[in-house]
Amino acid sequence: MEQGAARLVPPPPIMVVSRVLRGFAVVLLLALALAGPARAQGEGGPIPALATTNFDELSRAIERLALSGHPQALPIVEALRDGRLMFRQEDRAVFWRDPAGAMRDAATGEVAAGVAAGGLRPLRLNNRVRRAIDAAVGALSLSNADPRVRLAAAERVFRSRDPEAIPALDSQLARETDARIRRAMEAARAAAILASDRAEPEKVAAVSVIAARGDLDARGLLAGLTGASPVVADAAAAAVAAIDRRQAMVRIVQDVYYGISLGSVLLLAAIGLAVTFGTMGVINMAHGEMVMLGAYTTFVVQEAIRNHAPHLFDWSLAFAVPLAFLVSALAGAIVERTIIRFLYGRPLETLLATFGLSLVLQQAVRTIFGPNNREVGNPSWMSGAFEIADITITWNRLWIIVFAAVVLFGLMLVLRRTAFGLAMRAVTQNRRMAASMGIRTPWVDCATFALGSGVAGLAGVALSQIDNVSPNLGQSYIIDSFMVVVFGGVGNLWGTLVAAMTLGVVNKLLEPVAGAVLGKIVVLVLLVLFIQRKPRGLFPLKGRAVEN
Amino acid sequence: MNLSRRSLLVGGAALAAAGTLASPAILRAQTGPIRIGVLHSLSGTMAISETTLKDVMLMLVEEQNKKGGVLGRRIEPVVVDPASNWPLFAERARELISVQRVSAVFGCWTSVSRKSVLPVFEELNNILFYPVQYEGEESSKNIFYTGAAPNQQAIPAVDYLAAEEKVQRWALLGTDYVYPRTTNRILDAYLKQKGVAADDIMVNYTPFGHSDWQSIVAQVKRFGSAGKKTAVVSTINGDANVPFYKELANQGIKATDIPVVAFSVGEEELAGIDTAPLVGHLAAWNYFMSVDTPINKEFIKTWHAFIKNTRRPTNDPMEAHVIGFNMWLEAVKKAGTTEADPVIDALIGVAVPNLTGGISTMMPNHHITKPVLIGEVQADGQFNTVWQTPGTVVGDEWSDYLEGSKDLIADWRAPMRCGNFNVRTGRCGGG
Numbered sequence: 001m002e003q004g005a006a007r008l009v010p011p012p013p014i015m016v017v018s019r020v021l022r023g024f025a026v027v028l029l030l031a032l033a034l035a036g037p038a039r040a041q042g043e044g045g046p047i048p049a050l051a052t053t054n055f056d057e058l059s060r061a062i063e064r065l066a067l068s069g070h071p072q073a074l075p076i077v078e079a080l081r082d083g084r085l086m087f088r089q090e091d092r093a094v095f096w097r098d099p100a101g102a103m104r105d106a107a108t109g110e111v112a113a114g115v116a117a118g119g120l121r122p123l124r125l126n127n128r129v130r131r132a133i134d135a136a137v138g139a140l141s142l143s144n145a146d147p148r149v150r151l152a153a154a155e156r157v158f159r160s161r162d163p164e165a166i167p168a169l170d171s172q173l174a175r176e177t178d179a180r181i182r183r184a185m186e187a188a189r190a191a192a193i194l195a196s197d198r199a200e201p202e203k204v205a206a207v208s209v210i211a212a213r214g215d216l217d218a219r220g221l222l223a224g225l226t227g228a229s230p231v232v233a234d235a236a237a238a239a240v241a242a243i244d245r246r247q248a249m250v251r252i253v254q255d256v257y258y259g260i261s262l263g264s265v266l267l268l269a270a271i272g273l274a275v276t277f278g279t280m281g282v283i284n285m286a287h288g289e290m291v292m293l294g295a296y297t298t299f300v301v302q303e304a305i306r307n308h309a310p311h312l313f314d315w316s317l318a319f320a321v322p323l324a325f326l327v328s329a330l331a332g333a334i335v336e337r338t339i340i341r342f343l344y345g346r347p348l349e350t351l352l353a354t355f356g357l358s359l360v361l362q363q364a365v366r367t368i369f370g371p372n373n374r375e376v377g378n379p380s381w382m383s384g385a386f387e388i389a390d391i392t393i394t395w396n397r398l399w400i401i402v403f404a405a406v407v408l409f410g411l412m413l414v415l416r417r418t419a420f421g422l423a424m425r426a427v428t429q430n431r432r433m434a435a436s437m438g439i440r441t442p443w444v445d446c447a448t449f450a451l452g453s454g455v456a457g458l459a460g461v462a463l464s465q466i467d468n469v470s471p472n473l474g475q476s477y478i479i480d481s482f483m484v485v486v487f488g489g490v491g492n493l494w495g496t497l498v499a500a501m502t503l504g505v506v507n508k509l510l511e512p513v514a515g516a517v518l519g520k521i522v523v524l525v526l527l528v529l530f531i532q533r534k535p536r537g538l539f540p541l542k543g544r545a546v547e548n
Numbered sequence: 549m550n551l552s553r554r555s556l557l558v559g560g561a562a563l564a565a566a567g568t569l570a571s572p573a574i575l576r577a578q579t580g581p582i583r584i585g586v587l588h589s590l591s592g593t594m595a596i597s598e599t600t601l602k603d604v605m606l607m608l609v610e611e612q613n614k615k616g617g618v619l620g621r622r623i624e625p626v627v628v629d630p631a632s633n634w635p636l637f638a639e640r641a642r643e644l645i646s647v648q649r650v651s652a653v654f655g656c657w658t659s660v661s662r663k664s665v666l667p668v669f670e671e672l673n674n675i676l677f678y679p680v681q682y683e684g685e686e687s688s689k690n691i692f693y694t695g696a697a698p699n700q701q702a703i704p705a706v707d708y709l710a711a712e713e714k715v716q717r718w719a720l721l722g723t724d725y726v727y728p729r730t731t732n733r734i735l736d737a738y739l740k741q742k743g744v745a746a747d748d749i750m751v752n753y754t755p756f757g758h759s760d761w762q763s764i765v766a767q768v769k770r771f772g773s774a775g776k777k778t779a780v781v782s783t784i785n786g787d788a789n790v791p792f793y794k795e796l797a798n799q800g801i802k803a804t805d806i807p808v809v810a811f812s813v814g815e816e817e818l819a820g821i822d823t824a825p826l827v828g829h830l831a832a833w834n835y836f837m838s839v840d841t842p843i844n845k846e847f848i849k850t851w852h853a854f855i856k857n858t859r860r861p862t863n864d865p866m867e868a869h870v871i872g873f874n875m876w877l878e879a880v881k882k883a884g885t886t887e888a889d890p891v892i893d894a895l896i897g898v899a900v901p902n903l904t905g906g907i908s909t910m911m912p913n914h915h916i917t918k919p920v921l922i923g924e925v926q927a928d929g930q931f932n933t934v935w936q937t938p939g940t941v942v943g944d945e946w947s948d949y950l951e952g953s954k955d956l957i958a959d960w961r962a963p964m965r966c967g968n969f970n971v972r973t974g975r976c977g978g979g
Contacts, residue, residue: 055934083927126924126934127713127828131804159805216773224775247770258762265760363591371595373790377822385798392766394798466794467759468787472593476757511763516754517724 046070047107050080050094050123051087058123059132066136067164072109074140079106081133086120095120135160138188142172147181154184158217163196187213191221194228203232211239215390219243247390254391255508261397263504264404265466267497268459269477270484271408274496275452276332278485279428280445282340283347285354287481288474289361290453293331294324294460295469296365299374314379317461324457332453336446344445358474366471376464400462407458412493414451424448428491487527489537498538503527581624582617582886584609584876585644587655587665587676592632593756593786597865598657600816601679602627604866605654607854608873618880626650634664641665645672651886652677652876654869659683659726666691673888675895677876679868681811681833683730687945687958687967690888692875692895693915694868696834697943698734702781704920705809705832706735708935709779710742713807716776717748719768721784724753728783731811735781737949748776758788761795769799772806780808789813790821793829803828803924815861818929826925834904834918835867836931841905861929867903874900875910896961906940913958915943 046068049061062080065073079085079096085106087094094106095115103120105112125133138156141149142165150172157165169189176182190206210218222236222243269291276284298320305316335357343350378396385394415421426434427444435441460473467473484503488495503523510519534540586605588598609625617623626648630637637656644650645668652675656662659682669676669690681696709715718739722728732751739749750771752764772778784792789812796808802825809830815837818826837848847870852858876891878898883890899909908916917940923931946956946968955972959965966976 124932124934125828127803127807130828134804216769220773220775222775223773251770254766255763258760258766261762262760366591366595371591371599372816372819373596373787375819375821378794383798385800392769392799394762394795396798397762466791468790470596470787472757472787476759508763512767515752516758516764520755 047072047076047094048092050076050085050106051092053121053124055126055129058125059129062129062132062136066139072106074137075109076106077133077136077140080123080125081130081137083122083125085123086117087123088115088120131160135162138162139165139168142168142185147178150176150178151181151184154181154188157188158184158191158221161191161195161221163192166192166196187218194221194225194232200229200231203228204235207232207235207239211242214243214246215387216247219247250390251512253389255512256505257391257393259505259508260501261401261504262508263501264397264401265463266480266484266504267500268400268404268407268462269456270481270488270496270500271404271411271493272452272454272456272459273481274485274488274491274493275411275455276449277482278491278493278496279424280448280452281347281490282344282449283351283354284340284452285351285478286335286358286361286474287354287453287456288476288478289358290328290332290456290474291460291463291477292361292365292471292474293328294457295376295464295467295473296369296374296460297324297327297457298461298464299369299376299469302376313377314381316377317379317382317465320461321458324461325454326457328457328460329450329454332456333446333450335453336449340449341442341445358478362471362475369471371471374469376469378465382465396465400466403458403462407455408493408497411451411455415493420444420447424451483524483527486531487537489539492537492539495537495539579621581622582619582880583624583626583648583650585641585648585650585653585655586625586627587630587637587640587644587653588627588657589632589661590627590629594632594657594661596786597816600860600863601654601657601865601869603855604851604869605873607851608870610854611850612873612877618877619884619886630661634658634660637661637664638668641668641676642672645669645674650674651880651888652891654679654872656680657865662691663726675876675888675891677869677872679865679872681864683727684734684943684945684947685730685950685953687913687960689892689914689960689965689967691914692872692910693943693945694872694875695865696918696920697915697945698731698947699944700834700918700920700941701811701832702731702735703738704937704941705811705830705922706738706781708832708922709781709807709809709830712935713779714777715779715807716744717750717771717774717778718744719750719752719771719778719780721752721754721764721768721780721782723756723758723783723785723788725756725785728753728785731783732781734947734949737947741949748774754784754788756786756788758784759791761792762799765792765795765799765801768806769801778806780806782808782810783812784810785812789817793821793826796829797822797825803830809922814863814865815930816863818925819861821929823925823929824927827927829925830922830934831925831931832920832922833864833931834920835864835902836921836923836933837862838923838926838930838932839904839921841903843901843905844903847903871900871902871908871916875908875916892960893962908940911942912961913943913945914960915945917942 046061046065049064050058052058052061062077065076076085076096084097085094095103095112096106097117098104103112103115103117104110134156138153138160139162141153144150144153157169166189169185173182173185176185186209190209193202193206207222210221219240222240225233225236228236272290273284273287276282276287301320301323302316305312339353339357340350343353382396382399385392415425423439423444426439427441431441463473484496484499487503488499507519507523510522514522586602588602589595590599590602606625609623612618613622626644628640628644630640641653644653654677656665656678657680662678665676666688670688674690676691677694678691679694681701684697720732720735722732736749768780807828807830809832811832813831814833848862851862852860875895875898878900879891879894880886883894895910896912897910899907902908902918904919906919908918910916919940920937921933922935923933926932945958946953948954955970956968957971958967959969969976
């Protein structure tokens with residue numbers, strides 16, 4: 001890494017000049033250190049103390065700097081956090097690189113001409129130093145003009161529980177108008193008070209402020225109180241019990257939501273199969289590979305965007321969705337024309353042929369793209385999470401639920417409201433009658449298979465956002481897909497929806513109790529028992545067509 | 549009947565002819581190239597990790613042949629593809645030894661593949677160099693373990709977290725197979741011995757390739773809200789790591805709150821993830837690509853030139869193959885032959901430089917000495933070493949923390965030559 005940095009910077013300027021300037025910088029630094037704020041103690045003031053490779057010393061130096069009231073404290077700490085803070089070995093002078101790439105003297109914030117990053121050692125961090133930085137940034141940016149920064153600062157102080165931040169919090173609370181930030185700051189102040197040596201009534205009040213947050217962070221803080229007086233400890237214990245009662249409810253809702261999320265993934269993976277297997281009766285073991293093709297299309301689209309139009313990255317999925325559909329649908333059409341149409345009515349041969357095909361496709365992708373996972377990025381609107389009533393909801397999962405619903409209803413529209421859908425239903429229900437009515441049944445077969453494969457490609461776009469894009473991607477979903485289709489009742493999209501959601505929710509409710517492995521086994525056993533009772537699944541098709 | 553007897557006769561004659569022809573072939577083999585086997589999956593689920601190891605072996609052989617091979621003979625690698633199929637590993641191993649006549653084999657990744665080939669190597673008396681960290685509890689005359697035993701990876705990592713991060717509560721997450729289960733059993737026993745309450749240990753297993761981590765990450769979050777510093781010890785293997793780390797990042801679990809220390813996540817695995825939200829999570833290995841030593845820089849340069857891609861990372865099992873290959877070369881030189889028995893004896897005590905600036909030695913238990921490094925994930929997908937053992941650590945094949953194995957030792961030197969000597973009963977052959 002250092003080597004890389006060294007290569008990027010221009011060669012150092014003429015030695016004499018740099019030496020003179022370096023001398024100047026030292027003088028300046030000494031002058032500043034001598035004139036530094038009165039609270040900065042120890043030799044050299046707070047800034048040279050940063051020039052250390054010892055993590056403990058560095059953490060203490062950061063705490064000292066934050067308390068010193070040094071005017072450059074915040075930019076220095078932020079530079080340290082982002083890996084832009086460096087020091088010179090010989091005289092422990094500290095510099096930081098501003099976003100424009102210029103080196104600045106840490107003590108003054110002025111541009112230090114003639115200092116090149118190549119001759120300096122970047123300061124490295126570990127988690128302890130990162131915590132010290134978080135606390136310092138929190139305490140230093142409480143009065144920032146940007147409300148988001150203030151909110152983040154309050155959260156940081158809540159975590160660091162630094163009693164030194166109480167005066168700053170008090171003064172900021174006096175003029176804070178944003179209700180949300182006020183709440184966060186009050187919680188931070190309460191956390192700091194619990195860590196301080198203030199009087200008992202103040203601490204009891206702090207406990208109730210924190211208990212009002214009601215989330216897991218509050219629980220962690222209250223459960224971890226040590227050395228508290230009996231009154232405070234009792235209040236904390238009662239608050240923890242109240243949070244636990246609340247969390248028990250939250251937990252159930254959360255598991256159900258996770259179940260719906262898993263269900264939407266299962267639905268996406270299975271919905272294409274519901275078309276090919278459900279309506280055409282083709283046991284397509286290469287269905288998973290159609291999903292994989294969709295995922296790789298997403299990768300190729302993103303790669304092209306990264307190389308040619310990086311500013312469009314957030315739109316990459318909008319391009320990937322139609323392309324993935326086309327690629328997989330085309331692959332499906334070719335497979336139908338070259339393999340499957342010769343095997344209609346011979347399920348065993350179809351199974352073996354498509355299984356072989358799945359291996360061929362996997363190895364082909366492995367040869368073209370390599371065996372390693374390909375990185376498919378989340379667009380910014382699919383990263384991160386938000387919280388509703390203490391349930392963490394990640395954006396990528398939420399969008400996938402929406403996407404699954406859109407795909408399902410889109411497919412229903414195609415089947416119910418278009419001429420092609422009508423022809424397709426006619427062919428599945430009574431092939432000879434449909435043929436007599438002038439429908440070109442081979443063409444409909446091909447188009448149906450292509451549609452099912454194309455929908456699988458759409459699933460691939462979604463799965464590329466949450467799973468690995470590797471040649472094995474499809475394999476891990478094929479069993480689940482068949483499970484969903486069979487459970488839901490062959491040939492019924494509503495059945496597929498209900499089956500996917502049921503399997504997802506049951507799985508997620510079982511997972512915390514039985515563990516992921518046993519949970520899956522239990523679900524499989526339940527499914528086998530169910531199929532024993534109702535071999536045609538949840539919503540069997542009725543009528544004469546089925547009997548044949 | 550008549551016909552079959554005649555065909556028998558013909559067959560016999562052919563065999564006899566083959567026998568007389570074979571002896572000059574054997575003579576030729578003494579002067580021809582020395583063959584070594586490379587037994588890594590190039591297709592299937594494990595191809596992601598093992599293909600790189602095949603490439604590094606080809607590079608090492610090429611480099612050595614440039615220096616004139618060994619014993620004045622060229623080295624010829626024989627690559628086979630066991631396709632991530634455990635029984636196929638045994639078949640391919642047999643093919644390498646019996647048909648291809650290799651002098652040693654470098655291969656395997658998963659423990660189950662090693663268990664599958666072990667009887668073949670013992671039966672046909674050949675040598676296997678196994679380059680991956682593993683769960684221990686095994687010692688074979690024919691296998692040399694150049695990856696880490698649990699005491700060279702898991703235990704120092706836990707010690708680091710307890711000392712440096714003051715961790716008191718432990719979530720042991722793993723993939724459901726032999727390596728995570730044994731490692732977690734050892735860690736569980738070790739932590740309890742150190743005074744950690746049973747309530748403060750959470751164990752959770754997931755299937756291979758698990759991709760929906762929402763509820764488990766939420767469970768860890770809940771587990772971490774008991775007011776004690778919590779850490780995750782992850783033996784999650786392979787592909788499942790990418791969605792796991794993505795979920796951690798999405799749910800906002802930062803390394804400063806709940807650090808995750810992983811034993812199966814290296815530079816190669818991180819290559820598929822945006823590591824910015826993961827900065828500070830830890831991994832324990834015996835080598836990091838970022839290690840700043842001249843020998844490592846040289847190795848990376850050679851690797852990039854060989855693979856013709858300057859973005860390909862190096863990782864710990866690659867270093868293990870470098871050490872193993874160099875040890876094998878030294879032993880062959882010392883023994884003056886490539887025959888299995890003399891080389892096996894010569895290997896013990898061989899010392900070669902490792903890539904972290906120290907010397908690794910092959911011990912009598914067929915494990916090597918290695919330094920233990922704890923690294924933190926950086927935004928560029930590399931690890932920054934934050935702690936390392938002062939010297940090297942000897943691999944401990946039979947864990948000192950498990951009932952039934954703490955009394956066992958392995959020593960393959962004469963006269964003991966035993967893989968499971970019980971020091972309490974004084975007998976070879978386990979409990």
